[in-house]
Amino acid sequence: MMRCLPLFLCACSAAAAPNRPPATAADLLANSGASDWRAPDPEQTIYMDLPAGRVVIELAPDFAPAHAANIKTLVRAHYFDGLAIVRAQDDYVVQWADPDADTPRKRPIPAAKMGLAPEFVRGIDRAQPFTPLGDADVYAPEVGFSRELPVARDPRSRTTWLAHCYGMVGVARDEPPDTGSGAELYVVIGHAPRHLDRNITLVGRVLAGVELLSTLRRGTGSLGFYTSADERTPIVRVRVAADVPASERERLELLRSDGPLFRRWLDAKRYRTEKWFVAPAGHLDLCNALVPVRTAKAGDGNR
Amino acid sequence: MMRCLPLFLCACSAAAAPNRPPATAADLLANSGASDWRAPDPEQTIYMDLPAGRVVIELAPDFAPAHAANIKTLVRAHYFDGLAIVRAQDDYVVQWADPDADTPRKRPIPAAKMGLAPEFVRGIDRAQPFTPLGDADVYAPEVGFSRELPVARDPRSRTTWLAHCYGMVGVARDEPPDTGSGAELYVVIGHAPRHLDRNITLVGRVLAGVELLSTLRRGTGSLGFYTSADERTPIVRVRVAADVPASERERLELLRSDGPLFRRWLDAKRYRTEKWFVAPAGHLDLCNALVPVRTAKAGDGNR
Numbered sequence: 227m228m229r230c231l232p233l234f235l236c237a238c239s240a241a242a243a244p245n246r247p248p249a250t251a252a253d254l255l256a257n258s259g260a261s262d263w264r265a266p267d268p269e270q271t272i273y274m275d276l277p278a279g280r281v282v283i284e285l286a287p288d289f290a291p292a293h294a295a296n297i298k299t300l301v302r303a304h305y306f307d308g309l310a311i312v313r314a315q316d317d318y319v320v321q322w323a324d325p326d327a328d329t330p331r332k333r334p335i336p337a338a339k340m341g342l343a344p345e346f347v348r349g350i351d352r353a354q355p356f357t358p359l360g361d362a363d364v365y366a367p368e369v370g371f372s373r374e375l376p377v378a379r380d381p382r383s384r385t386t387w388l389a390h391c392y393g394m395v396g397v398a399r400d401e402p403p404d405t406g407s408g409a410e411l412y413v414v415i416g417h418a419p420r421h422l423d424r425n426i427t428l429v430g431r432v433l434a435g436v437e438l439l440s441t442l443r444r445g446t447g448s449l450g451f452y453t454s455a456d457e458r459t460p461i462v463r464v465r466v467a468a469d470v471p472a473s474e475r476e477r478l479e480l481l482r483s484d485g486p487l488f489r490r491w492l493d494a495k496r497y498r499t500e501k502w503f504v505a506p507a508g509h510l511d512l513c514n515a516l517v518p519v520r521t522a523k524a525g526d527g528n529r
Numbered sequence: 530m531m532r533c534l535p536l537f538l539c540a541c542s543a544a545a546a547p548n549r550p551p552a553t554a555a556d557l558l559a560n561s562g563a564s565d566w567r568a569p570d571p572e573q574t575i576y577m578d579l580p581a582g583r584v585v586i587e588l589a590p591d592f593a594p595a596h597a598a599n600i601k602t603l604v605r606a607h608y609f610d611g612l613a614i615v616r617a618q619d620d621y622v623v624q625w626a627d628p629d630a631d632t633p634r635k636r637p638i639p640a641a642k643m644g645l646a647p648e649f650v651r652g653i654d655r656a657q658p659f660t661p662l663g664d665a666d667v668y669a670p671e672v673g674f675s676r677e678l679p680v681a682r683d684p685r686s687r688t689t690w691l692a693h694c695y696g697m698v699g700v701a702r703d704e705p706p707d708t709g710s711g712a713e714l715y716v717v718i719g720h721a722p723r724h725l726d727r728n729i730t731l732v733g734r735v736l737a738g739v740e741l742l743s744t745l746r747r748g749t750g751s752l753g754f755y756t757s758a759d760e761r762t763p764i765v766r767v768r769v770a771a772d773v774p775a776s777e778r779e780r781l782e783l784l785r786s787d788g789p790l791f792r793r794w795l796d797a798k799r800y801r802t803e804k805w806f807v808a809p810a811g812h813l814d815l816c817n818a819l820v821p822v823r824t825a826k827a828g829d830g831n832r
Contacts (some may be wrong), residue, residue, distance in 0.1 A: 268798050316740040317695050346808070362667055364814045392620050407530045416718050417695045417816045421801065424808040437747045438621040444740045498724065502704050505649070505727040511667045513720045 252486060253492040262487045263479035263520070264374075266433060269299060270294065271467035272301060273476070274435075276459055281435035282467075283395050284478050288354060289388050290429040291346040293397050297408035299338040300366075301464045305409065309333070310458040311442060315450025317416030320439040321398055322461060323409065328449065335409060344403045345427045349386040354386075355484045360492060361510050365389075365420040371483035374517040375431060379469075388400055388428035391418045391513035393436045397427040415440040418513040433478050435521045440511060477522035488517070554797040557790060560819060565790045566782035566823070567677075569736060573597065574770035575604060576779070577625075579614075579762055584738035585770075585779050586698050589678055591657060592691050593648040593732040596700050600711035600732065602641040603738060604767045608712065612636070614745060618753025620719030623742040624701055628666065638712060646704045650688040657689075658787045663795060664813050668692075668723040672815040674786035678734060679815050681726060691731035694721045694816035696739045700730040708726040709746075718743040721816040736781050736822045780825035791820070817830045 249257070266284045272440050274281040285294040286514055300306060306322070313321035326332045356377070358370040366378035369389065376394070379386040388394065394414050399406035406427055413432055432439070442459055445452040452458050496510040552560075577584040588597040603609060609625070616624035629635045637698055659680070661673040669681035672692065679697070683687040691697065697717050702709035709730055716735055725777045735742070748755040755761050770778050784791055799813040 268701075316743055344807075362665065364665055364667065365810055365812050403807055418814075419817065420814060421798075421810045421817065423810070425806050440619055441744050441746055443744055495724075503724075503728050504706050506646075507668055507724045507726070509668050511721075511723060514722065514724065 247492070249494060250498070250500050251491050254491050255481070255520070256279070258481070262482055262485055264482050265477075265479055265522070266467070268470075268472075268475060269466065270430075271433075271466045272297070272430075272464060273467055273470065274306070274436055274464045275462040276431055276435075277434055277462060278459075279478070280440050281438055282433045282478060283430050284374075284433050284480075285430040286373075286388060288373060288427065289348055289375070289377075289386075290397070290427050292339075293334070293345055293408050293427050293429045294340050296338045296342060296464055297411070300335070300409060302469070303335075303337050305333065305335060305338070306461050306464040306465070308459045308463075309453075310455075311439070311461070312443045312458060313412070313449065314415075314439075314442045316444045317417060318414075318443055318450065319396075319412040320415050321410065321412040323361055323398070323411075324453065325458060327410070335407075337405065338409070340407045340409070341404050342407055342427075343405075344406070345429075346403070346424050347387040350379060350381070350384045350386050356481050357385075357488060359510065359512050359515060361496065363512055365423060369497040369512040370516060371488070371515075374480045374483045376512050376516065378512075387424050389418070389512055390414055390420050390422045390428065391516055393516065394428050394510075395430040395432060395434040396422070397429055399426060413439050420513075433480070434476060447499055479520050479522050481518045481520075482518050491518070535747050546627060552793070552797060553801070553803050556796055557794050557797055558784070558823075561784070565788055566783055567785050568780075568782055569770070569826070571771040571775075571778060572769065572774075573733075574736075575600070575733075575766045575767060576770055576773065577609070578765040579738075579741055579764075580765060581590045582738055582741050583779070584741055585639040585736045585781060586733050587677075587732040587736050587783075589676075589691060589731065591676060592651055592678070592680075593700070593730050595642075596648055596711050596732045597644050598710070599641045599645060600714070601769055603638070603712060604769050605772070606638075606640050607766070608636065608638060608641070609764050611766075612740070612764045613758075614755075615748075615761060615765070616715070616752065616754045617718075617742075617747045619747045621717075621752075621753065622699075622715040623718050623745055624713065624715040626701070626714075628758065628761060630713070638710075641710065643710045644707050644710070645710055645730075647709070647728050648732075649706070650690040653682060653684070653687045653689050659689075660786050660791065662815050662818060663815070664799070664815075666815055668726060674791070674820060675784045676790065677783045677820040678818065681815075690727050692721070692815055693717055693723050693725045693731065694819055695719070696735040696819065697731050698733040698735060699725070700732055702729060716742050723732055723816075736783070737779065782823050782825050784821045784823075786820050794821070 272283040272286040287294040363369040368379040376389040376391045397406035398410040447453040498506040573588040575586040590597040666672040679692040700709035701713040750756040751757040801809040
């Protein structure tokens, strides 16, 4: 019963005591300082170039160290270059892989490991930052943010895991839990499929270019898989940002989720003060509070 | 405090007593009978034809009678024919309107009313069906389904309202709450923006063709508005289904949300029994439980 109490208190007290902030969420970001933001770690950032543009993904080695490392091994072996987007299911996921993975023509995988142990959950670690959302959640006893990623936690089992919000990147697998490797990845492009949490390894988040994936025509096969080669979008190349000359890297920044501005931003999202709102919710869903990303030029947000 | 108790009990008991059903959600639909489904009401159904195909919308006169009637007046006056999709904002909404609405070239509106009283909430009516989701919600004291639509309720104020789930259709408005008419409509194409609930009139749901909207290239202007005419997608024509010869109507059906099969389907979504799942959530978010729609030919689901 202990684990239920915070949910109970939180869901009621938030509506009763709005404590409206003076600024809107947009105001707060417009008036932020350089120290409120951080750049992605180039060694943990992936550039996937499609014909229409670039998708930027920051990996989450805190939560999926083996999968993040394996993906970088695959990237550096040029495994993904020339592969394709193989699936687009509306209100669900877009997925990429070797289209010939199930045939004798499949691309060899030289250095990376295939079939990794699941990284569905990890232990709660005091060294790991955690900013509570400050609101209840349908799927987990506690939710919040850790190093700019949406996370859920269960204090009773002392476990924590990444949450399947829009733009989160996961490792596709077959029925046995240890069949994922990172050679086949998906991105959430619809309402958060939180029932996947703790069932599959999430490994990062799209920081820019998610609209290049979310607008792809949907596959007409089962589960949104494309049924012919001409429907697929080719992957031009994938690189680790650290392997790209510094002057050519994307200039992105994330709002620090452990800073004071982020907590004020959460409250501004929860208690909307824009005049348009006649009935501010007083509540906030984890996946409606994804950490803002901007291009490093001040005031030039990309989301 | 009374209103909190159901949330408290529900969120805890669901995880404690899974009561797993024998069938998967897909099994239940595959073995359903004709009486488990209903056809949309042709008088409350709108066909919007785009160059790439048809979007089918069922209106919600239970919740927005004035707006639904006004939209039908506009449709029957051919107001929308030749207008355009004017906005596509990633993870948010697609919107259509008269692109010249703010200019002297705007299309005249002959019969419909402009500036309707808000229909953001309505009173709870004993005659109105309500099937509880059976799980807590971040934004509302109670959630469930009424005539196949996702709804939220507040027993204390005895009010109920439609929820901003994926595919829900709303009436765009300016800052004053009474500035919506139905001449400008939007569809949710991302994670449910539930903070809009009770702030704007929802008027229906897309039953088919939402992928024709969700895949549109995103606008590069503020809020995802397109900045030039060539970016916009034209609307070929919009009709009320009742005005289309019966033999030419779409053969869609919705799973009845007040029937026994729907309750079993909810449990199957909550306690996934497919072998792939190693940790069924035991919980279900309202917007992850949208009422299934199928084409009337048995076994030929369209979602």
